[in-house]
Amino acid sequence: MITKIPPMPQAPKNDACKSEHKSLVFDASVLRHESDIPTQFIWPDHEKPLANTRALDVPLVDLGGFLSGDPLAAAEASRFVGEACEKHGFFLVVNHGVDSGLVSDAHRFMDLFFELPLCEKQKAQRKVGEHCGYASSFTGRFSSKLPWKETLSFRYSAEESSCNIVDEYFRNTMGEGFSPLGTVYQDYCNAMSTLSLGIMELLGMSLGVGRAHYKEFFEENNSIMRLNYYPPCQKPDLTLGTGPHCDPTSLTILHQDTVGGLEVFVDNEWRSISPNLNAFVVNIGDTFMALSNGRYKSCLHRAVVNNKTPRKSLAFFLCPKKDKVVSPPSELVDTGNPRIYPDFTWPTLLEFTQKHYRADMNTLQAFSNWLLQQKTSEVVS
Numbered sequence: 001m002i003t004k005i006p007p008m009p010q011a012p013k014n015d016a017c018k019s020e021h022k023s024l025v026f027d028a029s030v031l032r033h034e035s036d037i038p039t040q041f042i043w044p045d046h047e048k049p050l051a052n053t054r055a056l057d058v059p060l061v062d063l064g065g066f067l068s069g070d071p072l073a074a075a076e077a078s079r080f081v082g083e084a085c086e087k088h089g090f091f092l093v094v095n096h097g098v099d100s101g102l103v104s105d106a107h108r109f110m111d112l113f114f115e116l117p118l119c120e121k122q123k124a125q126r127k128v129g130e131h132c133g134y135a136s137s138f139t140g141r142f143s144s145k146l147p148w149k150e151t152l153s154f155r156y157s158a159e160e161s162s163c164n165i166v167d168e169y170f171r172n173t174m175g176e177g178f179s180p181l182g183t184v185y186q187d188y189c190n191a192m193s194t195l196s197l198g199i200m201e202l203l204g205m206s207l208g209v210g211r212a213h214y215k216e217f218f219e220e221n222n223s224i225m226r227l228n229y230y231p232p233c234q235k236p237d238l239t240l241g242t243g244p245h246c247d248p249t250s251l252t253i254l255h256q257d258t259v260g261g262l263e264v265f266v267d268n269e270w271r272s273i274s275p276n277l278n279a280f281v282v283n284i285g286d287t288f289m290a291l292s293n294g295r296y297k298s299c300l301h302r303a304v305v306n307n308k309t310p311r312k313s314l315a316f317f318l319c320p321k322k323d324k325v326v327s328p329p330s331e332l333v334d335t336g337n338p339r340i341y342p343d344f345t346w347p348t349l350l351e352f353t354q355k356h357y358r359a360d361m362n363t364l365q366a367f368s369n370w371l372l373q374q375k376t377s378e379v380v381s
């Protein structure tokens with residue numbers, strides 16, 4: 001694997017940086033019936049899913065009043081968001097203004113895409129070191145603890161000059177016949193970007209830095225949309241759909257179907273997030289943790305699978321424009337609260353997760369250490 005960044009002074013703690021692995025092809029239509037699970041998909045005992053995980057009572061933040069311009073409702077919503085982010089970094093939003101028909105179309109087209117024959121899906125095959133495209137369990141990328149899932153990830157840009165980027169992705173990658181999917185996911189991502197900017201206003205208010213600060217920072221976001229498809233697994237107690245991690249991105253807006261499987265790690269215990277089709281699950285990512293100087297925590301979470309039915313989730317990962325420097329506002333840095341993370345840009349962290357380090361619960365610390373070592377080795381060389 002060719003890396004543009006000089007080799008890391010020390011080998012990363014996980015298997016992401018090894019050259020891409022030549023290994024089995026994960027065909028969900030076959031493996032979903034397999035009771036003899038390949039060892040690459042079996043997780044260590046301390047990470048295996050647990051039976052009857054308790055549901056977490058997650059605050060439901062009603063955005064209706066805020067979105068209609070009611071200042072009192074805005075203040076109340078920002079308080080709820082702030083409390084959730086101080087506690088575990090997860091909250092649910094309802095009356096969010098996203099059309100329910102658009103959400104159900106987005107789910108319906110996920111079924112259409114992931115039920116295609118593997119050779120069709122592979123027209124969008126993710127390339128080595130790239131974050132976009134179709135990937136199945138990341139065979140070829142990791143050598144162990146493979147996730148029991150297929151994903152399709154693509155770029156979204158809120159910049160005026162890229163207003164058809166999603167539309168064009170589907171047509172150029174899958175052919176003109178897929179333009180209905182391009183239209184739906186373009187509209188879906190536009191709605192996610194608008195919702196994200198509203199949530200950024202609430203986060204700015206709750207941190208006392210003003211409703212405009214983070215909203216303006218993400219105005220022209222260059223984000224990632226990911227479709228997660230979790231086939232049934234005959235041994236769901238041995239595997240994980242998505243392993244334990246914090247999202248390296250800034251904010252995640254996730255819509256899960258009615259199957260259930262999202263779990264968050266709160267008060268030293270895995271807790272399930274019950275499905276709610278009228279709600280989006282929102283969580284802080286590593287990049288926003290850095291933007292808040294550690295005031296709000298990026299939350300550890302994972303996804304479990306089941307032996308009966310496929311599970312789907314739509315994950316919109318808000319990311320700043322490539323030249324934006326990730327640095328907390330001065331209001332959040334003082335003698336009592338010194339800087340925790342170095343300045344960085346999102347493309348550098350993204351490349352770190354795609355070429356050097358498999359995102360887990362320590363990504364931002366590993367990245368910070370690596371950045372500081374890079375700077376040291378540049379000074380020395």
Ligand SMILES: C=C1C[C@]23C[C@H]1CC[C@H]2[C@]1(C)CCC[C@@](C)(C(=O)O)[C@H]1[C@@H]3C(=O)O
Nearest residue numbers: 147242243245247248249317353354358359
């Ligand atoms: C920037 C990203 C990397 C991942 C997709 C987005 C945000 C979440 C990251 C991920 C889901 C965290 C768990 C590990 C991972 C490899 C996965 O299971 O998909 C991560 C994604 C990725 O690197 O492709």
Ligand SMILES: O=C(O)CCC(=O)C(=O)O
Nearest residue numbers: 228242256262303313315
């Ligand atoms: O599918 C889910 O519920 C969670 C997926 C997730 O955490 C991710 O894609 O980052």
Ligand SMILES: [Fe+2]
Nearest residue numbers: 245246247301
């Ligand atoms: Fe995640």
